[in-house]
Amino acid sequence: MTQEVKLDELYQEVILDHNRRPRNFGKLDDATHYAHGHNPLCGDDYHLYLKIDENGKIQKITFEGSGCAISKSSASMMTTFLEGKNGDEAEKLGSHFIGFMTKDTLSKEDREAVGRLKLFEGVRHFPVRVKCATLAWQALLNAVTGK
Amino acid sequence: MRVREDFPMLESRMNGKHLVYLDNAATTQKPAAVIDRMTQFMRHEYATIHRGVYTFSQLSTRECDLVRERCRRFVNAERASEIIFTRGATEAINLVAASFGRKFLKKGDEIIISEMEHHSNLVPWQALCEEKGLLLKVAPINDKGELLLDEFEKLLAARTYFVAITHVSNALGTINPIREIIKMSHHAGAAVLVDGAQAAPHLKVDVRDLDCDFYCFSGHKIYGPTGVGVLYGKARHLEAMDPYQYGGDMIESVDFKKTTFAKPPAKFEAGTPAIVEIIGLGAAFDYLQKIGWEAIHAHENELLDYATQALSQIPGLAIIGTAQEKASLISFVLDGIHPHDIGTVLDQEGIAIRAGHHCTQPVMKHFKVPATARASFAFYNTREEVDALVKAIHKVLEIFR
Numbered sequence: 001m002t003q004e005v006k007l008d009e010l011y012q013e014v015i016l017d018h019n020r021r022p023r024n025f026g027k028l029d030d031a032t033h034y035a036h037g038h039n040p041l042c043g044d045d046y047h048l049y050l051k052i053d054e055n056g057k058i059q060k061i062t063f064e065g066s067g068c069a070i071s072k073s074s075a076s077m078m079t080t081f082l083e084g085k086n087g088d089e090a091e092k093l094g095s096h097f098i099g100f101m102t103k104d105t106l107s108k109e110d111r112e113a114v115g116r117l118k119l120f121e122g123v124r125h126f127p128v129r130v131k132c133a134t135l136a137w138q139a140l141l142n143a144v145t146g147k
Numbered sequence: 148m149r150v151r152e153d154f155p156m157l158e159s160r161m162n163g164k165h166l167v168y169l170d171n172a173a174t175t176q177k178p179a180a181v182i183d184r185m186t187q188f189m190r191h192e193y194a195t196i197h198r199g200v201y202t203f204s205q206l207s208t209r210e211c212d213l214v215r216e217r218c219r220r221f222v223n224a225e226r227a228s229e230i231i232f233t234r235g236a237t238e239a240i241n242l243v244a245a246s247f248g249r250k251f252l253k254k255g256d257e258i259i260i261s262e263m264e265h266h267s268n269l270v271p272w273q274a275l276c277e278e279k280g281l282l283l284k285v286a287p288i289n290d291k292g293e294l295l296l297d298e299f300e301k302l303l304a305a306r307t308y309f310v311a312i313t314h315v316s317n318a319l320g321t322i323n324p325i326r327e328i329i330k331m332s333h334h335a336g337a338a339v340l341v342d343g344a345q346a347a348p349h350l351k352v353d354v355r356d357l358d359c360d361f362y363c364f365s366g367h368k369i370y371g372p373t374g375v376g377v378l379y380g381k382a383r384h385l386e387a388m389d390p391y392q393y394g395g396d397m398i399e400s401v402d403f404k405k406t407t408f409a410k411p412p413a414k415f416e417a418g419t420p421a422i423v424e425i426i427g428l429g430a431a432f433d434y435l436q437k438i439g440w441e442a443i444h445a446h447e448n449e450l451l452d453y454a455t456q457a458l459s460q461i462p463g464l465a466i467i468g469t470a471q472e473k474a475s476l477i478s479f480v481l482d483g484i485h486p487h488d489i490g491t492v493l494d495q496e497g498i499a500i501r502a503g504h505h506c507t508q509p510v511m512k513h514f515k516v517p518a519t520a521r522a523s524f525a526f527y528n529t530r531e532e533v534d535a536l537v538k539a540i541h542k543v544l545e546i547f548r
Contacts, residue, residue, distance in 0.1 A: 003162050003495040010491070011546050019547075020483075042487050043504050043517040066517050068485035069547070126491060 009122030010129070011069065018073035023080050024062045037065075037075075037139030039131055044071045048139045056086045068132050070123055075136035077117065087144045094137045094144075101130050148446050150438065150527050153178040157527060164497025167532045172317050172345060172476050172523035173501055175370045177431075184430035185372065185423050196422055197396060207422060214429035215412070221432050222362060222379050223353040229385065231415045232425055235376035236344040237267040239363030240311070242378060242415060243340050244271040246388040247361075248309065254280040257307040259337070261286045261294055261323070262513060263316040266506040268342040272311055286312075288513060292319035292468035296327065303335035310339045314346035318507040318519070319468030320451075320476035322346070329359050338384070344368055348525070349447060349474045351440045354379050366424060371431030375424035378415075385411035392417040443526045447475040450524045454533045461540055467519050475524040478505075481540070484547045486520040492546060493520075496539040 028049035037046045044067030051060040061079045066072075082090045096113040101124065103110060111118050123133045151157050156176040159166045168176060188210070194203035196211050212227070219227045233239040252258070258272050262285055276283045284307075286299040294312075303310075310332040315322050325341055332339045340361040343352055347364035354362050361384070366375040380388075390397055390408055394417035399407040408414050435443075454477055458464055463482035481489060490502030501521040504511045511517060522536055 003164075007492060007495050007546065011488075016547065041503070043511070044487075045517065066485075068487040070488075072485075129487070129491060132487070 006122070006125050010126060012119050012122065014077075014119055015069065015073040018076040019069040022063075022072055022076040024060075024076065024083075026062050026064055028060055028062045031060075031062075033143040035139040035143035037135045037142075039067075039071070039135055042068065042132070044068060044132060044135055046071070046075055046136055046139060048075070048136065048143055050140075050143055052087055052144075056088065058082050058085055058087065058090060063136060067135070068129075070120075070129050070132035071135045074120065074133045078136050078140065081117070082140070091141060091144050094141045097137050098134050098141075101134050148438075148442060148526060150178075151529075153180065153434075154527055155179055155182070161497045161499065162495050164495075167496075167498040167535050169522040169524065169528065169532065169536065170499045170501050171348070171525040171528075172368075172505075172521065174367045174373070175348060175525055176527070177372070177427075178370055178434050180434045181371055181427045181430045185427040188426045189423055193423070195419060210429070211420070211422060211425050214425050214432070217429055217432045218377055221352070221435075222377075223355050224379050225355060226382060228411050229379055229382050231378040231380065231385070231412045232420050233363070233376045233378050234374060234421070235365040235367070236342060236363045237365075237376075239361075239376055239378035240268055240340065240342065241271050242391045243361050243363075243380070244275045246391045246415070247338070247384060248272070248275045249279065250387075250389050252279060252281055252308055255282070255306060256309075257282045257284055257304060258309045258311065259284045259286055259299070259302050259307055259332075260311050261299070261313065262288045263292065263294070263319060263321060263507065263510055264311070264313055265317050265342065265344070266508070267344075268311050268313055268340075269509070272309075282306075285509075288319075288321075288510075290514075291470050292316065292321045292510075293470045294321070294323050294328075296324060296331075299328065300331050303331060303337065305336075307332075307335055307337045310337045311342070312339065313342040313344075314352075315343075315349065315474045316468065316507075316510070317345045317476075318478055318505040318510045318521070319470065320473040320478070320523075321468060321470035322350070322472040322474055324472075325359070326357055329357055333358065345474060345476075349443070360384055366428040366431065369428075369431055370434060371428040372424040374421045375428050377428075380411075382411070385415070388415075390417070391415050394418045396420075438526065446526045447524060450528055450530070450533065451475040451477070453530055454522065454524065454536070457533055457537045458540070461537065461544070463544070464540065467514050467516065476521065477523075478519040478521045480516050480519050481543065481547075484543060486518040488547065489520045489540070489543050492543045493536070493539045496535070496542065498536055498539050500536075 031049035033050040046065035196208040338360040343364040362379040367373040397417040467478040486502035
């Protein structure tokens, strides 16, 4: 694979767009769940806010903070994915996505399980950036499992 | 300067491109003279030092002693016994904090550091302050990244007994007016440790001219191997200080009732030292002497000016650290683009730079950035490499436009 292709796969248009215009960006004042995601190595730093109703449904999810294009777009896409889902589904998708980013080899099922998020597959060519892609999802798991 | 062929690593390729190595403030590449000397030593001369009655051990001991003497000359210390071999600058600072600070500083005493310190010249002092109930005071910097000397002077108080300050900032490139700082500190009755990790590769160090109490640097940043560093300390301090670690080689006599310790430097060098690395460091001193400080200064300053000019032309690029006196290092940020993304794109172009907080989180906080990209130059870098850097940054802009 040439270097150009690798970079294009990493910085896909959708990822760049979410980086430029992050969705659901900001603090949520009536959040019921909260988590802090921080990568001390590169300084990526996000706060994640969720409002989960009594039925376990995510009514609203936002994030704020700063970091690289990969971490920010990943957080942004995560919020668009999870609104309206319930906490269990969110946890399941989070585990799938983290597996998708970190497994040595991927099966067809692994790719299907993450749906449109498979556009982050290019990040796998850049091992030091994998943590950027999983940072917000890791925070999500901490928030919904209360750990 | 015709030096590139001295460095085998500079011929490498990274991601299919010629390596452009601009992370010299983190660690420098090694000349063949260092690599070959270490190999030769391990193949044909290696034995432990001090203990052996046999010839090879005596020769090893002599070689290490000669490196200590070369190091004495490198920093212009008065005596070779004022040179302690450590694992690196970090260990040297920890040694002084433990053996000098813990012994001589009392509850309520004050230590001054600066806002631009590397974590390694901040955290050991902070920990000591917590342990002993000392006060840590921080001398501020201005928005060019220069130490505010007036503010520093104001911080010096009756109970300020120690000052720990960097000679050159690893995040900003600032060269501090260390001589004045030492003079002021001594006037106020404080001893001074200078963190020379970033200065030793660029400037001729003269500890007697500076009159510092302690000076330290790392071998791997001055073209030597990892795992070895140097602490210079004034003889009277080293004699009065407690040992740092206890074990073999640092004792005079051992008895179950009482152990007496060897004189410096042995007192601070418990256990078998990094013999091979010390030999390599000696080769690095020789190599630097051969190149000469004048040639190094001329080339690095020219590169710094050229790179500063070129980078300043790039739209949206801001240089962090614009001190009047700077070593050949440029920290920068690009509007709306995170340094890590810059680093990744540059990596694909074969260019090695550092992206992050450079172990100076307070500096990042001062400039209100989460991180910076940093290109740091050695005397083996070229104008063409600066051009490659500029071209690659334009590529970053294209991708993130």
